[in-house]
Amino acid sequence: MRVHVVSDVHGNRDDLARAGEGADALVCLGDLVMFxxxxxxxxxxxxxxxxxxxxDRYVRLRTERRFTEARELSRGLWARVDGDPMVLIEQAVRRQYTELFAALPxxxxxxxxxxxxPRLWPEFAHEGVTVLDGQVVELDGWRFGFVGGGLPTPMRTPYEVDEEVYAARVAALGPVDVLCSHIPPDIPDLCYDVVARRFERGSEALLEALHQTxxxxxxxxxxxxxxxxxxRVGATECVNVGHFKARGEPWVLEW
Incomplete structure (x- = not known):
C-alpha cells in the first residue's frame, strides 16, 4: 500500500492535481485556503x-508579533470595503475551493x-473525497485516525477549536496505526518555525495520545x-509532512 500525504496546500492547485500520482490514496491534512x-x-x-x-504592512506587524496592531489595521481596512466582509471572504474561499477540490484525486x-x-467543505467534496474529523478509516488493514483544525491562538484563524472539544475528538479515535492531524503534538522542537521565529500551537491531547495508544x-x-x-516519541515516528505549497511534493508512506 502506498499513501501520499500533503498538508498546507495554500492554493497550490497545480501540484495538488499531481499529488496522488502513483499512490493508492491521498491524505490531505488541511489548510487548502490561501489567505x-x-x-x-x-x-x-x-x-x-x-x-x-x-x-506588506500586515505581514510585518504579525511577524513582529504586534497582533493588536495587526487586528486594528485589518479592522480599518474592512471598514472601508463596499460589502459585508464575511460575504467577500466566503466568495473568495469558494473560488479557491472550486479549483482545489476539483484537483483532489x-x-x-x-x-x-x-x-x-469546514462548513463549506460538503459543497465541494466530490465523490471519492472522504472528510474526517474525530473519525477513523481503515486502509489495507491500518487504522488512520483524523482530527482537524487548530487550537486558540492570538492569530484568531478561522478554524480554531476549543481545547476540550479537540481533546475529545482525539480521544474518540482510540488506538490507531497512523494518527493524522493538522497541528503537531505539544513538543517545542516540532512546534518552532525557524523562519517566522515563533512557536506554533501544538496539542497536549495529541502528545498524550502518543504515549497512551x-x-x-x-x-x-x-x-x-x-x-x-x-x-521519535516512544513507539511513534512523528513526521511533519512538509509545507506543500512551497515543496510541491507529497510525503510518502508505504507498507
Missing amino acids: LDYADHSRGIFPELFGEDMA TPTYATYGNVDL RPRYHLFGHVHQPLVPRM
Missing part, C-alpha cells in the same frame, strides 16, 4: 482585496486546517519551516 502568502505578498485573499502594500481522505472553512506514525503539518521535521 495571504507570507513569501509573496501579492498572492492570496488579503492582497486581492486590499493590495500588496497593505499586505480519488480516493482522498482529508481533514481541516486552521485556516479552512502508541501509533506507528503521527503525521501533521501546520509549521511551515520546522526546527525539527521528524522525531
Whole structure:
C-alpha cells in the first residue's frame, strides 16, 4: 500500500492535481485556503482585496508579533470595503475551493486546517473525497485516525477549536496505526518555525495520545519551516509532512 500525504496546500492547485500520482490514496491534512502568502505578498485573499502594500504592512506587524496592531489595521481596512466582509471572504474561499477540490484525486481522505472553512467543505467534496474529523478509516488493514483544525491562538484563524472539544475528538479515535492531524503534538522542537521565529500551537491531547495508544506514525503539518521535521516519541515516528505549497511534493508512506 502506498499513501501520499500533503498538508498546507495554500492554493497550490497545480501540484495538488499531481499529488496522488502513483499512490493508492491521498491524505490531505488541511489548510487548502490561501489567505495571504507570507513569501509573496501579492498572492492570496488579503492582497486581492486590499493590495500588496497593505499586505506588506500586515505581514510585518504579525511577524513582529504586534497582533493588536495587526487586528486594528485589518479592522480599518474592512471598514472601508463596499460589502459585508464575511460575504467577500466566503466568495473568495469558494473560488479557491472550486479549483482545489476539483484537483483532489480519488480516493482522498482529508481533514481541516486552521485556516479552512469546514462548513463549506460538503459543497465541494466530490465523490471519492472522504472528510474526517474525530473519525477513523481503515486502509489495507491500518487504522488512520483524523482530527482537524487548530487550537486558540492570538492569530484568531478561522478554524480554531476549543481545547476540550479537540481533546475529545482525539480521544474518540482510540488506538490507531497512523494518527493524522493538522497541528503537531505539544513538543517545542516540532512546534518552532525557524523562519517566522515563533512557536506554533501544538496539542497536549495529541502528545498524550502518543504515549497512551502508541501509533506507528503521527503525521501533521501546520509549521511551515520546522526546527525539527521528524522525531521519535516512544513507539511513534512523528513526521511533519512538509509545507506543500512551497515543496510541491507529497510525503510518502508505504507498507
